[in-house]
Amino acid sequence: MIDRDELECFRGEVRAWLEENCPKSMRSPAREDEDVWGGRRATFPSGDAKSWLERAAAKGFTAPTWPKAYGGAGLSGDEARILEEERVRIGARVPLKSLGIWMLGPVLLRFGTEAQKVQHVTGIARGEIRWCQGYSEPGAGSDLASLSMRAERDGDSYVVNGQKVWTSHADKADWIFCLVRTDAKAPKHEGISFLLIDMATKGVSVKPITLLSGASPFCETFFEDVRVPAENLVGPLNGGWTVAKALLDHERSLISQIRDAAAANEESLESLARRYIGLGAESGILNDPSLRDRITQANMDLLCNKLTMRRSSEARAAGLPPGNETSMFKLYGTELNKRRRELMVLIAGFQGLGWEGDSFSREELTRTRDWLRSRANSIEGGSTEIQLNIIAKRVLGLPD
């Protein structure tokens, strides 16, 4: 572990850098439509958002722990945590949201060839290429390994045929990382490969799906005789399951972290409740005792969850073996987020029920849609039930 003083000194530097480089308008929570995802067709809600991304990317702060050679900042885990704390402290937005940073990059750094790292990792860190995830298929959800989209070798290419579904942001992404079946006869986990596909390739098409929240962030993705260069295979042929699982680990810890960060940036439940429900003039406590109790339970659980995440990151920093915590954080973080979103809507009463129109503030409408969106948290990235299965098996060692 690095010296405390050195870390505090680092904190000072980071604080100064943020102060100087993060535009003032970037120091408030972003609405969903203000998120910056980068890519060839990147859109920015403002010039500030664009320069914030450019400055962060130049410093490697979009992917702080990645090596400098591939666009990262080469920070240690402790340093990255400090950067994150300082960012949250001033309420600065994440400069770039990216599946590439959250999921694909770490996996390419570990399993990719040098050429793949050079070609893809730097582009991810700079926000130049936007990625999407092609795992799920109509017949392969929780039982992902039963996937059937085929890739057949033909000369120095693979020819891909089949369909993916629930592909988040497929309509806006430049590339997709896919799980494909490369050996139909092998046992299901052993015939899968991990393939990178340029969405601009002939034969790739997408069709958006609308969510309960009214948003349409994901798509069906179709592949018809799509030719993919063989060098786009990550890891060994038919060895894609190992890569896929490593990526899922990143995805899960990420889903729980995003929720945690969202909670840190948002108005607290009690503050919302003070506004919508009010405190008793004499008692000084919330006028709805049962809601007050539920708010407190949620607050305490948020605290416990945050402390557990810190405990686990300290354990990792100290070199202790990882204890399969990702499943727990995915499970608990998402269930907690659902509870919190539900409470937010409940606290707002009638004002929590709006769908559109002037009778509701934009904030209220967003809150209601965020609640609906949160229902997906415990399904995407491996459902709550699947996480329970994993904990029971891998952590508790319960028999099959």
Place this chain on the structure above:
Amino acid sequence: MSFVLTEEQESIKRTAKSFASERLPITNLRTLRDTKDAAGISHDAWRAMADLGLAGAAIPEAFGGSALGYAELGLVLEECGRTLAATPLVSTVLLAANAILLAGTDAQKSALLPPIARGESVVAFALDEGARHAPQRISTRLEATAGGYRLTGEKVFVLDGHIANALIVVARSAGVDDAPDGLTFVLVPQGTPGVTVTRTNLVDTRNAARVRFDNVTLPASAVLGTVGTARAHLDTVLDRARIGIAAEMLGAIQETFERTLAYLKTRKQFGVAIGSFQGLKHRAAALFCEIELTKSVVMDALRAIDENRPDLAQLASAAKARATDTFLTVTAEAVQMHGGIGVTDDLDIGLFLKRARVCEMTLGDSAYHRDRYARLLGY
């Protein structure tokens, strides 16, 4: 602050673990219960524990303690929780010693703390009077007399009250019953005329007593520190004890869960281990998460005492509420997952279920602490 145990802490944990399992295993509690032992604790074992420096873990060296700290004392409590060890850790080390340390004069500290650290003196803390924890609802009166004070009133749920060499009584020296101010800590030695101690036999064999004070005459020196100033310290004393009990509960919770997990792997029905049924697997996995969360908040709260953090009260309430709820859930699930044998006295699992109820009511149940937490956050 670090959640990762240092080498020294690991070694304290090992010492406490082997001491608890060798000298104070659950069979010890059973013997005390079944023989209707008058003391309800093994004094020899307590002194041996003190010899290891564990009784005085949170007492400064100047007053005979080993000054290890709360992160360390927490480990000891955790191990004692695992074996349901009957010790005066809560009454004497967490409550009384802290009251003396925070409110007492130097002379009082020098007189009272060293024998506690040596395991020679059990001092109980007499606070509650009603059906549940209510630290401000104090009607036991302390009135000034010509030569000193007169104490009148009744206390309930006084942990280790029946074996205490002395009691520290939270008494009202001014104000109406619910007033936050006007409270005083007074020291009442065992055998003082007018004091009636009645042992109360609790469901989990935890030691407690009801204590009556009928016009008890006390010298001026019985007051810990200054009259009417107990309020300044009461919350801190209670919060340290609440966190300590949460650590004890954490140990008991883990023990219950580990025993249950082992049972899920060995007990066979329908030709397979019952732990292969998804209906039980999911419940066990959910408990695992609750326990991990409990561990984190308890560890952080212990460190908050050591670091004198300003959010101590909040953390104490969060830790006590969370440990209580987890303990209740885990023990209830554990009994259910054991089937018929789970509800017998032969198996230890049920003893943890009983302990959970008593810990729940000690120094505030989870509803009490959620209410307090909300007040502290201003809603």
